[in-house]
Amino acid sequence: MPINLDDMMQLLCRVSEMRGMRAALMHSGRGALAAFMGAFCGGLMGGPPGIAVGSAVGGLLGYRLSSGQFKPVPQIILELTPREKKKLYDEAFAIIRNLEWTDAAQVTALVMGNAGLQTKLLGVMTNFLTNELRAEIQYGQ
Template sequence: MPIPIDDVMQLLCHVSEARGMKAAVKHSGRGALLAGATAFLGGLMGGPPGIAVGGAFGGLLGAWMTSGQFKPVPQILLELPPIEQQKLYDETVDIIRHLDWTDVAQLTALVMGNAGLQQKLTGVLINYLSKELRAQIEYGE
């Protein structure tokens, strides 16, 4: 029987919530766009020195705007597009395929009662968040 993707997402949300995982997804494209726009405006207003000043100011502003925006991992997981959820699902199913369960509550209880499974699923989450989303991960409330 195939495992529903929603059940896997709920399980990963529960595991990440139990660990108090938060992540800050870096929006480097937004920061770069801001730096470029302020450099352009600086160039229009002040010539070559304006480009330097505008680029420096925009870079600092962009870095400030995109840093430290931590969100709970369950929120990030539920906001993922279906293609990204499928990637995470594929990695997770390899770990939980052998378990015998009837509903998501029983699956969650099985996983939360097994430290080894929790560790493996946490590893999948950390790997996905850091490599695919280039997120910075933080633990605790």
């Protein structure tokens, strides 16, 4: 029996919240833009020495922008695009496909009572976050 997308996202949120899963999304595009803008503005204002100073300042700012802050995974899951949610759903549904349930509450109870299923779903989320979103993962509080 299929589980709807929103119920699956809620299940994944519960599992990740129970394990204290957090992720930091890397924003390399913003970092590169800051480094470029620093060099460009420095060059306009100070010529060749300004390029050097602007590059250094822009590079440090770019580093700061590209290193993500850790956020709870449930928050990240709820902010995913519909396409990303569907991809995560498909990968997670493959884990619970063979379970017998009648509604979302029952499948949630089955998963929350089975450490093996939780570990498999955590693996799916970890792979999705690291491969699709280039996130760094942390567990625990």
